[in-house]
């Protein structure tokens with residue numbers, strides 16, 4: 001089988017496609033109910049960029065096969081819930097980080113980590129959504145659970161031209177929200193408007209730490225893929241009781257310039273979103289909502305097709321904010 005093998009040597013971390021023996025797939029521990037999946041589609045997420053390049057300390061053991069999400073067909077299963085021929089999807093559970101992932105013709109994972117291919121989605125569509133889009137859905141659900149509803153002030157999406165951001169824009173617009181999309185790439189304005197954004201906010205407006213602890217109440221909520229000073233800035237602009245769903249840190253981990261004032265005087269909230277350890281029931285519920293809330297025709301505009309061979313280079317690019325929308329690999 002073919003796989004991207006990431007190796008670490010004295011000269012650094014390298015990633016390349018190799019032919020390997022299937023017997024090298026993870027064997028698990030005694031009692032694990034493992035499922036072998038013929039991978040049909042996988043994708044590129046920000047974390048894959050880190051795993052391909054050895055960044056972020058995510059990969060502990062080398063050689064390693066990255067790929068934090070994949071879709072495919074069950075080939076063999078110790079788990080009675082899955083039979084050969086079943087179509088399945090995997091996101092999260094640290095697969096592709098501490099367990100070999102989807103950048104290969106086959107993957108072997110615990111049955112608990114899989115979900116059936118969501119109804120209404122093809123495997124390619126499910127992977128066009130992938131971890132980034134699934135997490136956007138979780139973010140929208142969290143914001144709604146905290147009172148956000150269509151018809152109010154605009155909802156901000158940061159890192160809008162990226163994977164998380166693109167899917168968030170499309171979901172929110174489809175649900176009837178007015179969407180303000182933050183991007184550092186002015187050339188992506190037409191793309192973001194085609195996904196449903198009504199306003200484009202230049203990244204430079206929000207990139208710096210806020211100068212004042214509160215600004216005008218401008219946004220009903222925010223899906224934030226950027227973190228850092230931008231999230232601190234966004235918190236000063238939320239309406240009373242508004243929330244920001246903190247999804248990512250493409251712009252940094254430290255909330256430079258943040259104060260407690262938006263929390264004290266505006267009842268603002270930061271809602272942490274973790275797709276990785278999401279339990280099965282809410283995971284299935286979020287996938288169901290992806291199939292109903294995301295206009296699937298818009299997915300086609302977000303997809304860039306790539307091959308396994310392209311992924312090492314694309315992994316370096318995504319870490320620099322150089323990838324638009326979602327990258328899908330068909331194996």
Ligand code: NDP
Nearest residue numbers: 046135159160161162163164183184248249250251275321
């Ligand atoms: P992408 O690279 O596709 O998107 C990130 C976007 O952020 C870029 O496209 C760019 O958008 C913007 N950006 C990049 N660098 C900077 C910067 N220095 N300052 C401000 N904006 C910047 O990545 P993903 O969408 O796949 O992931 C985004 C984040 O979400 C990552 O940190 C990722 O790890 C995290 N994540 C978290 C999950 C969870 O479970 N919590 C799940 C999935 C992802 P633009 O060009 O439009 O400005």
